[in-house]
Structures are given as C-alpha cells and as structure tokens.
Amino acid sequence: MTQEPLLRMEHIGKEYFGNRVLADVNLTLQRGEILGLVGENGAGKTTLMKILFGMPVIKETGGYEGKMYLDGKEVNFDSPFDALDGGIGMVHQEFSLIPGFSTTENIMLNREFTCYSPLVELFGERLQTLNRPAMRQRAAKAIDTLGVRVDPDMLIQEMPVGHRQFTEIAREIDRESTKLLVLDEPTAVLTESEAAILVKALRKLADSGIAIIFISHRLQEILDLCDKILVLRDGMVIKEAPTKGTEIRQIASWMVGRTVEDKKQDDAVRVCLEPILRVDHLWVDMPGETVRDVSFDVCRGEIFGIGGLAGQGKLGIANGIMGLFAAGGAVTWKGKALKLNDPHGALEAGMAFVSEDRRGVGLLLDEPIDWNIAFTAMQVQGRCLKSLLGGLIQWRDDVAMASLAQEYIDALGIKCVSSRQRAVELSGGNQQKVCLAKAFAVGPELLFVAEPTRGIDVGAKKLVLDTIRETNRHKGTTVVMISSELEELRSICDRIAIVDEGRLAGMLSATASVEDFGLLMLGAGKGPEVAAGVR
Amino acid sequence: MKARRLVVRAAALFLFVALGVFLFVNGKGHDILLDNKTVTMGDQTYEAFASALISLDGKKAVEIQRRERLPEMLVGKNHVIRVEVMNRGGKVIQTREEKFSLGLDRTWLISLPMLISGDARWIQVFKTGEN
Amino acid sequence: MKKIRAFIEAAGLPRVIIGGFLVLLFAVAPLAQISVARSVSDTLVRMAMNGVMVLALVPMVQSGCGLNFGLPLGIIAGLLGALLSIELDITGFAGLFFAMGVSLPFAAIFGYGYGLILNKVKGDEMMIATYVGFSSVSLMCIAWQLLPFTSPIMIWGYGGSGLRVTVSVSEHWLHVLSDFLSFQIGNFYFPTGMFLFLAFMCFLVWGFFRTKIGTAMTAVGSNPEFARASGIDVDKMRTISVVLSTMLGAIGIVVYQQSFGFLQLYTGPFYMAFPAVAALLLGGASVNKATLFNVIVGTFLYQGICTMTPSVINSLLQTDMSEMIRLIVSNGMIIYALTRKVQVKR
Amino acid sequence: MKNKSFKDILISNAVPIIFLVLSAAAIPLSGFTTSYLIQEMVTRMGRNCFLVLSLLIPIAAGMGLNFGMVLGAMGGQIAIILVTDWNIVGMQGLLLAAMISTPISLALGWLTGEILNRAKGREMVTSFMLGFFMNGVYQFIVLYGFGMVIPVENHAMLLSRGFGIRNAINLQGVRQVLDKFLMVDIGPIHVPMAAFIVIALFCLFILWFNRTKLGQDMRAVGQDMAVAKSAGIAVDRTRIIAIIISTVLAGYGQIIFLQNIGTMNTYNAHEQAGIFAIASLLIGGATVSRATITNVFVGVMLFHLMFVVSPMAGKTLMGQAQLGEYFRVFVSYGIIALALVLHALRRRMDKERERQSLRGGDAPAPANGH
Numbered sequence A: 001m002t003q004e005p006l007l008r009m010e011h012i013g014k015e016y017f018g019n020r021v022l023a024d025v026n027l028t029l030q031r032g033e034i035l036g037l038v039g040e041n042g043a044g045k046t047t048l049m050k051i052l053f054g055m056p057v058i059k060e061t062g063g064y065e066g067k068m069y070l071d072g073k074e075v076n077f078d079s080p081f082d083a084l085d086g087g088i089g090m091v092h093q094e095f096s097l098i099p100g101f102s103t104t105e106n107i108m109l110n111r112e113f114t115c116y117s118p119l120v121e122l123f124g125e126r127l128q129t130l131n132r133p134a135m136r137q138r139a140a141k142a143i144d145t146l147g148v149r150v151d152p153d154m155l156i157q158e159m160p161v162g163h164r165q166f167t168e169i170a171r172e173i174d175r176e177s178t179k180l181l182v183l184d185e186p187t188a189v190l191t192e193s194e195a196a197i198l199v200k201a202l203r204k205l206a207d208s209g210i211a212i213i214f215i216s217h218r219l220q221e222i223l224d225l226c227d228k229i230l231v232l233r234d235g236m237v238i239k240e241a242p243t244k245g246t247e248i249r250q251i252a253s254w255m256v257g258r259t260v261e262d263k264k265q266d267d268a269v270r271v272c273l274e275p276i277l278r279v280d281h282l283w284v285d286m287p288g289e290t291v292r293d294v295s296f297d298v299c300r301g302e303i304f305g306i307g308g309l310a311g312q313g314k315l316g317i318a319n320g321i322m323g324l325f326a327a328g329g330a331v332t333w334k335g336k337a338l339k340l341n342d343p344h345g346a347l348e349a350g351m352a353f354v355s356e357d358r359r360g361v362g363l364l365l366d367e368p369i370d371w372n373i374a375f376t377a378m379q380v381q382g383r384c385l386k387s388l389l390g391g392l393i394q395w396r397d398d399v400a401m402a403s404l405a406q407e408y409i410d411a412l413g414i415k416c417v418s419s420r421q422r423a424v425e426l427s428g429g430n431q432q433k434v435c436l437a438k439a440f441a442v443g444p445e446l447l448f449v450a451e452p453t454r455g456i457d458v459g460a461k462k463l464v465l466d467t468i469r470e471t472n473r474h475k476g477t478t479v480v481m482i483s484s485e486l487e488e489l490r491s492i493c494d495r496i497a498i499v500d501e502g503r504l505a506g507m508l509s510a511t512a513s514v515e516d517f518g519l520l521m522l523g524a525g526k527g528p529e530v531a532a533g534v535r
Numbered sequence B: 001m002k003a004r005r006l007v008v009r010a011a012a013l014f015l016f017v018a019l020g021v022f023l024f025v026n027g028k029g030h031d032i033l034l035d036n037k038t039v040t041m042g043d044q045t046y047e048a049f050a051s052a053l054i055s056l057d058g059k060k061a062v063e064i065q066r067r068e069r070l071p072e073m074l075v076g077k078n079h080v081i082r083v084e085v086m087n088r089g090g091k092v093i094q095t096r097e098e099k100f101s102l103g104l105d106r107t108w109l110i111s112l113p114m115l116i117s118g119d120a121r122w123i124q125v126f127k128t129g130e131n
Numbered sequence C: 001m002k003k004i005r006a007f008i009e010a011a012g013l014p015r016v017i018i019g020g021f022l023v024l025l026f027a028v029a030p031l032a033q034i035s036v037a038r039s040v041s042d043t044l045v046r047m048a049m050n051g052v053m054v055l056a057l058v059p060m061v062q063s064g065c066g067l068n069f070g071l072p073l074g075i076i077a078g079l080l081g082a083l084l085s086i087e088l089d090i091t092g093f094a095g096l097f098f099a100m101g102v103s104l105p106f107a108a109i110f111g112y113g114y115g116l117i118l119n120k121v122k123g124d125e126m127m128i129a130t131y132v133g134f135s136s137v138s139l140m141c142i143a144w145q146l147l148p149f150t151s152p153i154m155i156w157g158y159g160g161s162g163l164r165v166t167v168s169v170s171e172h173w174l175h176v177l178s179d180f181l182s183f184q185i186g187n188f189y190f191p192t193g194m195f196l197f198l199a200f201m202c203f204l205v206w207g208f209f210r211t212k213i214g215t216a217m218t219a220v221g222s223n224p225e226f227a228r229a230s231g232i233d234v235d236k237m238r239t240i241s242v243v244l245s246t247m248l249g250a251i252g253i254v255v256y257q258q259s260f261g262f263l264q265l266y267t268g269p270f271y272m273a274f275p276a277v278a279a280l281l282l283g284g285a286s287v288n289k290a291t292l293f294n295v296i297v298g299t300f301l302y303q304g305i306c307t308m309t310p311s312v313i314n315s316l317l318q319t320d321m322s323e324m325i326r327l328i329v330s331n332g333m334i335i336y337a338l339t340r341k342v343q344v345k346r
Numbered sequence D: 001m002k003n004k005s006f007k008d009i010l011i012s013n014a015v016p017i018i019f020l021v022l023s024a025a026a027i028p029l030s031g032f033t034t035s036y037l038i039q040e041m042v043t044r045m046g047r048n049c050f051l052v053l054s055l056l057i058p059i060a061a062g063m064g065l066n067f068g069m070v071l072g073a074m075g076g077q078i079a080i081i082l083v084t085d086w087n088i089v090g091m092q093g094l095l096l097a098a099m100i101s102t103p104i105s106l107a108l109g110w111l112t113g114e115i116l117n118r119a120k121g122r123e124m125v126t127s128f129m130l131g132f133f134m135n136g137v138y139q140f141i142v143l144y145g146f147g148m149v150i151p152v153e154n155h156a157m158l159l160s161r162g163f164g165i166r167n168a169i170n171l172q173g174v175r176q177v178l179d180k181f182l183m184v185d186i187g188p189i190h191v192p193m194a195a196f197i198v199i200a201l202f203c204l205f206i207l208w209f210n211r212t213k214l215g216q217d218m219r220a221v222g223q224d225m226a227v228a229k230s231a232g233i234a235v236d237r238t239r240i241i242a243i244i245i246s247t248v249l250a251g252y253g254q255i256i257f258l259q260n261i262g263t264m265n266t267y268n269a270h271e272q273a274g275i276f277a278i279a280s281l282l283i284g285g286a287t288v289s290r291a292t293i294t295n296v297f298v299g300v301m302l303f304h305l306m307f308v309v310s311p312m313a314g315k316t317l318m319g320q321a322q323l324g325e326y327f328r329v330f331v332s333y334g335i336i337a338l339a340l341v342l343h344a345l346r347r348r349m350d351k352e353r354e355r356q357s358l359r360g361g362d363a364p365a366p367a368n369g370h
Helices: A045-053 A056-060 A080-086 A103-107 A132-146 A161-174 A192-207 A219-225 A248-256 A314-321 A343-348 A358-362 A369-381 A398-412 A428-441 A458-475 A486-492 A514-521 B002-026 B112-117 C002-011 C013-028 C036-055 C058-062 C072-087 C092-120 C125-146 C192-208 C212-222 C224-229 C234-260 C273-282 C292-317 C322-339 D002-012 D014-030 D034-053 D056-060 D069-086 D090-117 D123-148 D177-181 D193-210 D213-223 D225-230 D235-261 D269-283 D293-318 D321-358
Strands: A007-016 A019-029 A034-038 A065-070 A073-075 A088-091 A180-184 A211-215 A228-233 A236-242 A275-284 A291-299 A303-307 A327-333 A351-354 A385-388 A393-396 A446-450 A478-482 A495-500 A503-509 B029-036 B039-041 B044-046 B051-056 B062-065 B068-075 B078-086 B092-101 B107-111 B123-125 C166-168 C183-185 C188-190 C262-264 D168-170 D183-186 D189-192 D263-265
Touching: A007 A045, A019 A045, A019 A236, A034 A045, A034 A192, A034 A219, A045 A056, A045 A080, A045 A088, A045 A180, A045 A211, A080 A088, A088 A161, A103 A132, A103 A161, A132 A161, A132 A192, A161 A180, A161 A192, A192 A211, A192 A219, A211 A219, A219 A248, A228 A248, A236 A248, A248 A514, A275 A314, A275 A478, A291 A303, A291 A314, A291 A327, A291 A478, A291 A495, A303 A314, A303 A458, A303 A486, A314 A327, A314 A351, A314 A446, A314 A478, A343 A351, A343 A369, A351 A428, A358 A428, A358 C224, A369 A398, A369 A428, A369 C212, A393 C212, A398 A428, A428 A446, A428 A458, A446 A458, A458 A478, A458 A486, A486 A495, A486 A514, A495 A514, A503 A514, B002 D090, B029 B051, B029 B062, B029 B112, B039 B112, B044 B112, B051 B068, B062 B068, B078 B112, B092 B112, B107 B112, C002 C013, C013 C036, C013 C273, C013 C292, C013 C322, C036 C188, C036 C192, C036 C234, C036 C273, C036 C292, C058 C192, C058 C212, C058 C234, C072 C092, C072 C125, C072 C234, C072 C262, C092 C125, C092 C234, C092 D321, C125 D123, C125 D321, C192 C212, C192 C234, C192 C292, C212 C224, C212 C234, C224 C234, C234 C262, C273 C292, C273 C322, C292 C322, C322 D123, D002 D014, D014 D269, D014 D293, D014 D321, D034 D189, D034 D193, D034 D235, D034 D269, D034 D293, D056 D193, D056 D213, D056 D235, D069 D090, D069 D123, D069 D168, D069 D235, D069 D263, D069 D269, D090 D123, D090 D177, D090 D235, D123 D269, D177 D183, D177 D189, D177 D193, D177 D235, D189 D193, D193 D213, D193 D235, D193 D293, D213 D225, D213 D235, D225 D235, D235 D263, D235 D269, D263 D269, D269 D293, D269 D321, D293 D321
Parallel strands: A034 A211, A034 A228, A088 A180, A180 A211, A291 A503, A303 A478, A303 A495, A351 A446, A446 A478, B029 B107
Antiparallel strands: A007 A019, A007 A065, A065 A073, A228 A236, A275 A291, A275 A327, A385 A393, A495 A503, B029 B068, B039 B044, B051 B062, B051 B078, B078 B092, B107 B123, C166 C262, C183 C188, D168 D263, D183 D189
C-alpha cells in the first residue's frame, strides 16, 4: 500500500478569457520530495502555482478545472491566507519583505509574539506589546534550520540580496504548519556561491519532511537539487521524469521542442549585404531586463531575431537603442554613430520601435486611434500638419490624420468603429496592430518589434507576424524582432541571437536545431562552437 | 473571553460617561450674588443690616454694606456660607452658618437678610431680566 | 429612468446636483424679491471675470501636472504688471494692455522656475504647488513692503510703509474691458468686452492645443511614456504648460481686477487658486483631463452658486450662509475629484 | 570615514542647523534679554509640543504630514466652546473639554481615514483639502448650530443676532489652569510643570505604542502597503486607526494650546494650529516619511525662537516690525514647500538607487563619459 501523497493535483486546467493556459496537468508530490518545475515563459508554471496558492486572480477569472488534494483531503483555497493555513508556503520572485525591518521582524511579520497588556480588553488584541527576545529566538531558530548565517537584527535594506532570499524562505518555513514550500525562481538574483548554499539548505529542509516545488531556469540546479522534474510546455505536461539519469540537453529539448511544421514561405537563401546597424558593447539599465555587454551586427534587409528567457535582457537591447532607458556603449547606424539616450534622434534616424509594453508605452489609451497612429509621424516628421500664417503656426490636420489612420486600418484589418474610436476600447490584437501602424507610419528603415504576439489570440498572432514579414519583403524594412517564443522567431527570422544574463549567449541560423537554442537559452551551452557568429 | 471584553468595555464607557457627569456637576462654575437689601416676601419684610462679613467655603471673608450686592463665584455643588453680621461699631453681633447646594443653574441670588432670619427661601435662582 | 441615469452618468453627479441647485435658486429668486435678470447679469459678470483664471488651469491639467494650486504665482505676476501700469499712470485700454504685457515676462520667468521644480517632483505636484503658491505669496508680502513704488494711489499716505493692502484702479482702467460694447436692458447688464476677451483667450488656448506642441502636450498628459517613446521631451512639454498656465493666470487676474476695481495685495492671492480649481472640476474636468467646455460650464455653475446663494438664501433665511456654502461646495468638489478611482496615470 | 559621517550629519540636519544659525544671528538684533527669551521658549514649548507630537503617528504609518489634524483642532475647539458656555471651570473644565472632544475627534478622524484610504498616494493634498472642507462645516456648526440647535446659555458668547459664536471668546474658566496647576520657578523662569508632565506622558505613550503590535503593523504598512497586506495585516483599518489617534490627540493638543492663550479666535485658531505644527516639525529636521520625538522638541523650539525674534529683528534691520512678521509667515510656508520638495527628490533618488543596484555589477559605469 502506497502512502497517500502530500499533494495531488488532478486534471488541472485553466482558461483566461478563452485563452487556454493550462490543460490536464497531473502532479503528485510526496513528503520530503523536491519537484523541479521547468518550462519556458508562458508555459503555465506561474498559473499552476497561482491555482495552488489560491490567488484571487484565479477566482476572478472564472476559477480552474480539476481537483487538488492535500494530505488526501480535497482543497480549494479561497485566498493565499487559506493556502498558508493549509500548510503551503510560497516564496515569490519579487521580494515580499519590509525594507526598514530587521530579519527577525520580517520573519515574524504579522505573527509576532506578544505580551499581554491590560489595554487589550479595551482596545483589542493589537495593543499587546511585542516580545522581542522571543521573536528573535524564534527567527534565529528558523535561520538555523536553513543552515545559513544571517544576522537576525540586520535591516533588510542593508542586506545582500542573497540574505533577503534566505529571510524570505525562513519566514515561510517558520510557520509550524508548513508542509509544502513553493519557490519561484529563488536563485535568479543569487550569486553562484549563494545559490549553492540555498540548494544545500533546501536539501536539508526536504530531509526534515517538507516537500518543495522548485521553479528555476538554471537546469544544473534542478538536476543537483530535485528528486524529479516536471516539464510544462504550452500549458501541458510534456514530461515527468526522475532527475537521476536525465541530462540537461534532454530537458532543454523537452522545454522548447516544438516541431517546426511552419515551413518558411520564401526559402531563398538571403545573404547579408552589408551591416546596417552595428552594436558594440552595449549596456542598458532597464529594470528587470538589464543588458550588460552585447555586440552584434544587423544586415540590411534581414529579419534579425533576439531570443532568450524573460528577464535576461533581450528587451533591454531594443529599449536601450531607442533611447528609452539609460544606455551606453556604441551603436553605429548606417556608418554613423547613433546618439544614445535620445528617443527623438533614433526616430529621426529612421528607426521605429513597437514596444513590448503595449498599454504602458505603446498606446495613448484615452485618445482615438488616429492620434495613436499619426502622433509619432507628426512629431518626428511633421506629417499631418498644416501651416498657418506662413508657417508660423503648425496646426494639426485632423483630416490628414484620419486618412492616414484609415489607410492602416484597412491595410492591417484593424477592427474598430471608426478612426475616432479610443484605443482603450480595442481588443489586444487590434491594439497591437495600432502599435504596428504607428511604427509603419514613420516609414522606418529599421523596425524593432518587441514581443509582438504577447497576449493576443492565435489568429491575430499570425496576422501580426505576416504583417511584419510583408513589410520586410516588400518595403525592404530591416526588422529586429524580439520574442520569448522561440518558434515564432524561427518561423520568421533569418538569424537569431540568444541573450542570457545580459550577454549574448550565441547566434544561430533560424534553421539550427531546437536543442541548440534550448541550451543557449538556459545558459548551459556556453562553448566556442555555438558562440560562433558572436563578434 | 469575548464576554469579559464586552463587560470591560461597557464598564469603561460607563466610567467615561460617569466621569463626564461628575466633572460637569463638580466643575460647574456658579455666579453667586450676595444681596444685602431689604426684601419683602409676601407679607414679611426682611431688613437689610448695616454690614456683614461673609465667607464662602471657609475662604477669606468679604465685607458687605447695606444695599450692596456683591458677585462671587463658586465651583461645584455643595457649599457652606458663613455670615457675621456687624453693628456700626464693627462688632460681630450675629453669626450664622448654612450649608447649601446649587443646581445646574448658573446664577444664584442669596438674600442675606432672609438667611439671617431663617427664611428657607434665602437662596434662589437668579434669572436675567427679572428684578 | 434609464435615460435619467445615462444623463447623470454623462454629466457627472456633482454637476447635476449643483446644476439642479442653481436652477432651484433661480426659480425661487422671484419669491425672495430678487430680480432674475439682475442675478443672471451678475452671474455672467463674475463668470467673465473669473473665466480666464479657470482657463489658466487647463494647460497644466492637460500636460499631466495636475491641478495648478500654484496659480498665485501667475497672480503675483499679474499684480506686478498692474502696479507698474498704475505707477506709470497709463490709463484706459493702453493701461490695461500694458499691465498684461508687462506681467507676461514676469509670469514666464516665474513659471519657468516653477516648472523646473514640478519636473523634479513628479507625482507630488499638487501638494508642492499649493505650498509654492503659499510661500511665494508670503514672500511677496515682504516685497510689497519694500518695492520702490511712488504713485500716491498705492502707497500709504502716512503712518505706514510700503504698498496699500488694496489699490484702486478706478482712475486708470476700471471696467474698460467690461464696458467695451456692453449694453444694459432693464436690470440686465452684459459685459460684452470681457466675454469677447474670454472668447479670444479660449480661442488661443484651443488653437494652441491644435498645434504640434499642443498635441504633444496632450499626449504627455495622457501617457508620458508614449510621448517619450515618440521622441517628445516630456519635461520640456511640462515646463511649457506650466509657463503657459502661469501666464494665463497673470492675464486672468488683470481681467479680474479691471472688473473688481481693486488690486488685492499681500494675502489677497492666497486662496485664489481654490475657487478656480473647484470651478474647473465642477465643469466635469478630472485631475488629468480638462476641456474648454469644462471651463465654461464649470465657471458658470460655480459663479452662479456664488452669486445666487448670498442673495437668495440671505433673503429667504435672513442669514448669510453663502461663505460656508461656497467653502463646502468648492472644497467638497476638489476632494471628490481627488478620491475618484480614475487616477493620474504615470 | 569619520569626516564623511560628520558631513552626513550636517546634511541630514541641514534644516535645523540653518534655523539655528538664522536665529542666532537674529537674537542680538532683536534686543531681547536671555531670560525673556528662555521664558518665552518654555511657555511656548508647553503650549505647542502636544499639538506637534500628534503628527508623529500618521508619519510612521506612511501617510505623510497629517494636514487633517485641523479637524482634531476643530473638535477641541467645539469642546472648549461647550465647556465655556456651561461654565465648567478649572481642571474639571479642562478635563471635561478633553472628554467631549474625544468622540468628536474620533468621528472626524474616522472620516478622514476613510477618505484618505480612497486617495492612497495623495494623502497629503487630500487631507489638506479636507481641512478646508471641514472648515466650512465647522463654520456652519459654530455660526448657526450654536444658539439655534445647540442651546447656549451664556449670551455673552453669542453674536448680537442671537445665535452663532462671537469671533473671539474669552476662556476665563480654563485659562492657564494646566499651566498654573504646578508652576515651578527655576530661577527667574516660570515652568508650567503640569503641561510638561502631560507632554512627557505623551512621549511615553508614543514610545510604548511603538512597541505594540499595532505600532509594528503601522510601521509595516508605512513602509510597504502591498507586503503588509500580503502578510495579512488589515492595511486600511490600520491606516484609519493611525489617523484617528492623530486626530484625537490633536484635539487634546488644541485644548492645551487654548488654555494657555486664554482666548480663542473662533474661526481661525485651528488653521493656524495645523500650519504652525507642521512647520515646527519640519524645522526640527523631520521629513514627510520620518519624524522622531527629538524632531518635535528641536522644531518647536527653533520655530518659536524665530517666531518671537523675527519681528523685532525686522524692526532693527529694516525699521519695520511688519517685515519680520511677514518673514515668519513666509518661513512657515516656505519650509513646508521645501520639505515636500526634498521628500519628493529623495524618493526619486532612492528609486534611482534601487535601480542602480539592479544594474549588473560589472556593467560599465553609467552617467559620466557616455
């Protein structure tokens, strides 16, 4: 008779607004077992954990399918607090610590030990005074359990990142009821030595009977730490395997291995005529997408892809060159040095950018479509303006704006009531088309497109990609496309560079094997042979 | 536990209100008019006397002459008045001490002749506009 | 029922309530032996008097700098212009336009500095604007004492030093704008000149927001990140809007003064921003979106309440409640706008 | 290293130091004697510290300067009007005023808290406007309520029309009862001990409060609302409690202030209470996000030193006392403006630094050169 597993998830599925993100996921976890959960961005890892943790967003978007059992009892958490009570601790990617509090105060946050004070009878529980010595003792014990050295009295804001991570884990395991700990990319911010300490600490925890779900992109860690791995791709379980006997290469191919059925439409071998854009030692300070040192060339007329996992810096490249975030290094455009940190200069030089942050940067949500499409062209190139008083005053030409907008509404098939409709009222796909139209309206020689298909439905995805290809083929626009979806890049690009930890991990032809890409993305394949093509 | 807390809170609220009432009564300032005029109440006439020393609550005495009306201030409810009637030579000829308590009205009139004669109506609420 | 709800939604609840209240006031005015024609006329005069100052808030709202509680800065510039024009003894239209003309460079300089500050404190503009306004007014209190003006109209005759608290414009340009082309029918007086001027200023602002820069400014207010990505210098646009707001404030106070008859120095400009802000919000503007329509409707409603409550309520209830009603309506309006869910996007 | 920390101390205490220097320069110009100045300072400390202390708790809860404290002051004033009318005198009157102000301030504080929870991120400007708004309501109550709805016995307090409180009322019943209760003479200086004892008790309360669970929760909420919420702290409720405490205490503070002055400016005493208290706190070196008890004492002292000295210094310097008076008004507003600007700048710099730390350690140094 087998022991009832600690956690059993059966046939879990989830749809967001008709968009399926998880389908039929099964998972079991024994006490003291460590499960490595891997998958590309958007594979459904986070959603799965949100379901487990009872995040309100799941309920608000219509709940989930399937059943969860904890200790053999069916559970359905209404809120993260229920999940905590149920014995699930979660360490999120972003720190959830109070910066001005000490380690002890953070570990004991809202679970402080208190002493009775008579005023409680009058004004309620919260007028008890804190029992700091007891708190400190308890916190020190929790830190000890991890087997690390963290000063219980040090303020979080003065701590190295690694210690913050330990503090957060200590808080989760300090709860008496914690049976299962979920760690979402805990090592992403750690140095290698810190990560090693963490891995050791987690092992120790598991030995004490706590089950752990460990999410990471660093496959070596997964192999070192976990008992078994679960690979998710496109919301489905691709593979469940014990770590013993599994190799990084295998995992990588499971993760990214979609068969390329999408044959290239024009297979003519395209040769690089001349580099139109030359990037030397670029660094970009974009929060969460830091670029450290990147050099590459883009050829005139090609579609150049930049791939890599989220947070590795691929988005930073475009944002940096377009002047949206502080950048340094040298960028040469058509033989001339491009001034960095100057969005106007980049636009004037003939580049355009479709931002990944559609609603934040890409659109004027409260303004009509024609404003959105014509604005950049008007401001940079003086289009859609009419001169009054002999050019003294430049007035907005609403008619010209409307006709320009209409042109793209027709060309891209933007579904809207009229060009006066406000952008906020459009669907995601149509908003993306408006963003593209805005970039096209400038008539760029080089177009940066970042995550063009994020958050839009399948039909719209194809349309958007086709539009990009069309522009490249017929207008001769050079395109730099940045995407987390490798398949998308492979279907449209000529060459693809993979970025890892703010540096170029390698550059491959779009026809290279999926495994090679996977290895580069996971930072496991740094070697001379794949690094060919990197200048 | 819950019940105890409720009781404690109710008691505190009660104490709060009680203290308020206590302060209200005990801290109320009253204007007292000491009156040494001849008054006629019904068929009875009380003659004012030449002068008297009056002490309220044992404080230093003040002297009042015939047909005078002196304002004094008292705080709280219960008080003692002591009147020493003097003859023309300044000699005390009669002493009388009375306890009295004041209601919530602000201004009170004490008729000294009536007090000395023992008429119970010696202290009355003084209404502005009358007299 | 549905139609009514839709109407309320479209017009905004406060506007409906205040509008209804105003209609009620006009309706009961005859009962209180108040001439409706006279009241309407008063309302219009005050509306034209204050219109430009309310208009002065629009550029900053549109560029995302929030409500310009720092309007006193513009008012100070306007006062300087007006004082100079009186000092030089220029009368009539010449004096009025001289005052405006001279106040503009002052306003531009003040606005520029003020804009620089506001660019450094994005997100906290309103509170800082309020105190920049307050402290500049109190600083000018010192200046009014020290500035070497000599015209006997404005300095204390004896026993005091510095400028008077109120300086009359009656010998220079009282009502020159108000009376321009004005007409009177019975009790009804219409200050045509002021309305023409207000219309002209509105036209200028309207025209400005149709220019390339004006369009860019609107985009900055709507989404600064978008504007930056389109190559717009966001800080520059914000500075321009602040300068513009300050300049309009300067012109606004001169218009106000020629109708009011006095310059109010010292603590006079202290609280002048609040009625203007309340009027704009009453007109349906939000913290980050305002139109000329909001200006006109808001000023009319607000000044209507200010004109009607003293006369009607006083004569009906025999008490003067107007000041409180004004305080409650105007500040209540501002709080309502601040606590609305739709907040300034950053 | 040591040099740097000295410089840091100078920078972080720039505001109080500047004021100290300014006042030091102005004292000889004013011509006041030392003993006069000390007496003034002692009196004014006793009068104002309580009001300023009431600002501390919302700052700890991350709600900035509580411009809504004027609501508490209004509550205190209404209580004082009632007590004066009922002619409850002496210590009893003072205590009763405090007791009456409590429920009023409680309600007003709750209202403020509710409204501020709807305006997160712009608490200060909202509480500021709320002060103006409630000023209208206060006027309504005092000008019409008293004598019409609330019976007033003492007709001397009413306007001649028969209702509404006069512009200035005489608080003879409670005048300086707290100050005189335990007046101790130290040399030529009269020290109102009782007032200082009350203030000391308040300080102890704050210190004790900081050690309670509620105080801990407030600091957590003040530093990071989202984290506090995810840890299960009732953020909105905690914020409301912070404002309620501040409002109630501001009511007491205003009562203490008024008993010292002895007369009340019915229609603007509360406005001044707010502005002077906030300016004092800031002059003491506090910021919008951090204030200590020391800031309060230093601030009250420096602010009032300037307040006393500047008219006479103005007179000596320029021949006009009026100038000095304008100057101190300017300083009150100017210091608030400056503190707000500095706060905004610092917040921006912190954000910047946060980002710098995200930047890879081996990235080329930014800013210079590029």
